[in-house]
Amino acid sequence: MSDVLELVDVSVVREGRALVDHVSWTVKEGERWVVLGPNGAGKTTLLQIAGAYLFPSSGEAVVLGEKLDQVDVFEQRARIGLASAAMYEKLPVGQTVLETVLTAAYGQTVHGKETYEDSDESRALLLLDLLGMASFTGRKFGSLSEGERKRTLIARALMTDPELLLLDEPAAGLDLGGREDLIRRLAALARDEYAPSMVMVTHHVEEIVPGMTHVLMIRQGKVLTAGPIESTLTARNLSHCFGLPLTLEQRGDRWTAQGFPLG
Numbered sequence: 001m002s003d004v005l006e007l008v009d010v011s012v013v014r015e016g017r018a019l020v021d022h023v024s025w026t027v028k029e030g031e032r033w034v035v036l037g038p039n040g041a042g043k044t045t046l047l048q049i050a051g052a053y054l055f056p057s058s059g060e061a062v063v064l065g066e067k068l069d070q071v072d073v074f075e076q077r078a079r080i081g082l083a084s085a086a087m088y089e090k091l092p093v094g095q096t097v098l099e100t101v102l103t104a105a106y107g108q109t110v111h112g113k114e115t116y117e118d119s120d121e122s123r124a125l126l127l128l129d130l131l132g133m134a135s136f137t138g139r140k141f142g143s144l145s146e147g148e149r150k151r152t153l154i155a156r157a158l159m160t161d162p163e164l165l166l167l168d169e170p171a172a173g174l175d176l177g178g179r180e181d182l183i184r185r186l187a188a189l190a191r192d193e194y195a196p197s198m199v200m201v202t203h204h205v206e207e208i209v210p211g212m213t214h215v216l217m218i219r220q221g222k223v224l225t226a227g228p229i230e231s232t233l234t235a236r237n238l239s240h241c242f243g244l245p246l247t248l249e250q251r252g253d254r255w256t257a258q259g260f261p262l263g
């Protein structure tokens with residue numbers, strides 16, 4: 001298995017503070033990682049490096065076999081699908097859902113003069129269907145609910161058939177039904193043998209998609225632990241990561257965590 005992502009002693013320093021602090025982490029082809037950590041831990045910063053949107057201040061970052069400081073980042077980004085709140089802010093609200101997904105085929109955010117191939121449109125429609133958005137293709141992107149928007153962004157991230165899919169809090173802000181629907185769809189994707197390697201950032205173990213293989217826990221920019229989910233996702237590690245005593249329960253392929261009752 002080749003490495004999809006290799007970070008060696010990577011730090012990101014801003015205003016004298018390490019947002020990511022000497023992180024070493026390897027994601028191999030076919031692995032599906034969950035990144036867990038409290039607010040401000042550095043999860044999004046880590047994902048921005050993986051997506052070739054941010055250079056480390058020190059250390060070495062190799063994404064899809066290319067050193068980040070020696071590669072055309074635009075070509076590199078076309079090989080990576082990223083669904084994040086930051087991506088949402090770049091997309092015009094007046095475009096249709098179909099256009100929003102289609103523009104990703106050419107690395108654009110705005111539907112311009114370019115003509116799209118029929119095969120691009122078929123793929124966009126297929127992905128929207130996969131994410132449960134088939135009946136929304138003509139709707140304005142800006143009129144979507146949060147859950148519909150998230151599903152559109154994931155369809156968009158998959159448009160270029162990426163080798164690496166990065167999901168930054170895909171279930172944040174969704175209601176219970178929306179969360180469960182999204183998890184079901186992502187679990188189907190994770191089971192697909194042709195699916196890309198995945199990294200998913202979340203705050204909640206309840207959002208871990210069945211089929212995820214590994215977990216990385218980060219706190220104050222430092223990796224606390226990283227490894228196979230079955231041995232790494234423990235109450236002890238989770239308590240350490242979030243800084244309070246937690247119980248953790250696994251039921252089938254889903255997880256729940258709770259603080260200890262008071263008194």
Ligand SMILES: Nc1ncnc2c1ncn2[C@@H]1O[C@H](COP(=O)(O)OP(=O)(O)OP(=O)(O)O)[C@@H](O)[C@H]1O
Nearest residue numbers: 014015019037038039040041042043044045046203
């Ligand atoms: N450009 C910047 N300059 C200074 N500090 C920054 C900058 N960007 C992010 N930070 C800080 O870096 C820390 C890590 O941010 P990051 O967004 O990576 O955390 P996170 O784990 O994704 O947090 P959350 O769960 O709240 O989304 C935060 O304390 C944030 O305020």
